[in-house]
Amino acid sequence: MDIIKRILQKYGKDRTRLIDILKEIQAGQGIISDKAIESIAKEFKISRAEVEGVISFYHFLSDKPLGKYVVYLNNSITSEMAGREKVARALEKEAGCAFGQTSPDGLITLFETSCIGMNDQEPAAIINGVVFTCLNEEKVKKIVAWMKEGKDVQEMVEEFGDGANQHELVKAMVKNNIRKPGPVLFGDYTVGSAITKALKMSPEAIIEEVKKANLLGRGGAGFPTGLKWEFCRKEKSPEHYVICNADEGEPGTFKDRVLLTERPEMVFEGMAIAGYAVGARLGILYLRHEYSYLRNYLQHILERMRQQGFLGKNIADKSFDFDIEIKSGAGAYVCGEESALIESAEGKRGEPRDRPPFPVQKGFLNQPTTVNNVETLATATQIIIHGAGWFRSMGTPVSAGTKLLSVSGDCERPGIYEVEFGLTIKELLEMVGAKDTLAVQVGGPSGQCISESGFGRKICYSDLATGGSIIIFNRSRDLFSIVRNFLDFFIEESCGWCVPCRAGNVLLKKKFEKIASGLGTRQDLAELEAWGKIIKSMSRCGLGQTSPNPILTTLTNFRELYESRINKEADFIPEFDLTRAVAEACVLTGREFQEETEHA
DSSP states (O other), X not given: OOHHHHHHXXXXXXXXXXXXXXXXXXXXXXXXXXXXXXXXXXXXXXXXXXXXXXXXXXXXXXXXXXXXXXXXXXXXXXXXXXXXXXXXXXXXXXXXXXXXXXXTTSOEEEEEESOOSOGGGOSOXXXXXXXXXXXXXXXXXXXXXXXXHTOOGGGGOOSOOSGGGGSTTTOOOOOOOEEEOOTTTTSOOOTTHHHHHHTXXXXXXXXXXXXXXXXXXXXXXXXXXXXXXXXXXXXXXXOOEEEEEEOOOSTTOOHHHHHHXXXXXXXXXXXXXXXXXXXXXXXXXXXXXXXXXXHHHHHHHHHHHHHTTSSBSSGGGSXXXXXXXXXXXXXXXXXXXXXXXXXXXXXXXXXXXXXXXXXXXXXXXXXXXXXXXXXXXXXXXXXXHHOHHHHHTSBOSSSBSEEEEEEEESSSSOEEEEEETTOBHHHHHHHHTXXXXXXXXXSSXXXXXXXXXXXXXXXXXXXXXXXXXXXXXXXXXXXXXXXXXXXXXXXXXXXXXXXXXXXXXXXXXXXXXXXXXXXXXXXXXXXXXXXXXXXXXXXXXHHHHHTTHHHHXXXXXXXXXXXXXXXXXXXXXXXXXXXXXXXXXXXXXXXOOOSOOOXX
């Protein structure tokens, strides 16, 4: 049977599985061919352009031929700090091609990619779906030599990480690096205890308990979880859905990866509880492509929970049916935004939707849908087991409970920390072994860059809200290089739908570079700030609304660095050097050039 037909049949000709279908075709054929595009368009009765639009939107899909081995090297700031440049040059040398190209023998293709969730073990890369961490020049030589021998990529993994990373269905070199386990996410937990208890309560009582606990969304926005479930439940509709957002693409964030590795049952049980609360029968785990190495393992956990009676039909011997399926992305940061995620889960380009209506009103397949973060759902499981009072005994009055932090950068102990809300940046720096710290990036590039004067501030929703990313920079680092990396990230990851984000961030980067190169004036500095505020206020979704933050927060907290780069005497300095341009033209044409010409 033709591989394309076989894959289409495998997914039951389900249009919402288009991304999974495209990924499997590419994995089997090394390309999404014209024939595949035509077959898919015909099967789903959609245009060829619609299929091509999906392919062009995602980093990991390609309608161009790729090598037998496809290398995606992370270009995040933590990778740069750990020596990415040397690894990149070694890859080019050993493979015999530059990034964005395939080696002359068609064996190896090299690509750059954004953060892959391995910030505590950089430089890192994904090769044919297998994660390689802590890369250096010697490791690159060995890996490329194995490629030239035709070795299977999985066999190149010589040692495995800790915990479930050693599981037969994972076999990853990835490390959990759980430095500080806390009482909620890493506390006592027995699989099935939460859903069994929940089914003895009414859906309304479940929602009320979560509201009493004051569980705020752990993805960073902090919307009250109980309120979201209540809104979803009240919508009159034949179907309701629960989606777990496991698309943590914010550079510096890797906490959900660890939860899915070590506490997947807790996450899935939280989804089932949410399903019972809102009246859903199906949950979707939207797994980012970079974590595809966990997919078979997670499917195994789901099947085991079905066998135990905690998923599927008549859960815990009650008349409640709820099951979970896994859908995966194909590389797009914007899909972390819940409406873009829903579009992607439906097999489309991950472009954010206009609001209203909100997902709780019209979400997946236009039905009421609650979208919750991995950490949020795992936390809800523990709240049902231990109660709202237990949960509120931790943290602060406004920010109850604990927060899982992903700490990376310049510190002795990067990794995962479960801390109570209210911890100060100074206390965190001492905890992780950070010294001579210049700045702390809280919440990833879309968050805030904090200077030493702000190290007394607290991690909580009323002060420094964060989805979990904490990147530390010591005084040896160039802040402008950090900002540049973040700006490049947002330019690359913009979906391109709205002008403020698509064009505004490019203009912002150019203005920033003018200042960084010493050609800026006070006027340029003022425009930099004004343009950033315009982009924030006029962009369609959260990506554009936070993309100027690397500039705006460093302008606020490190203004002296910008001031030191500008010319305080001049009102205007052109970026275009006319004298130099004319001189180059004269050399090319063989004409005599006179630098200064007197005019009568």
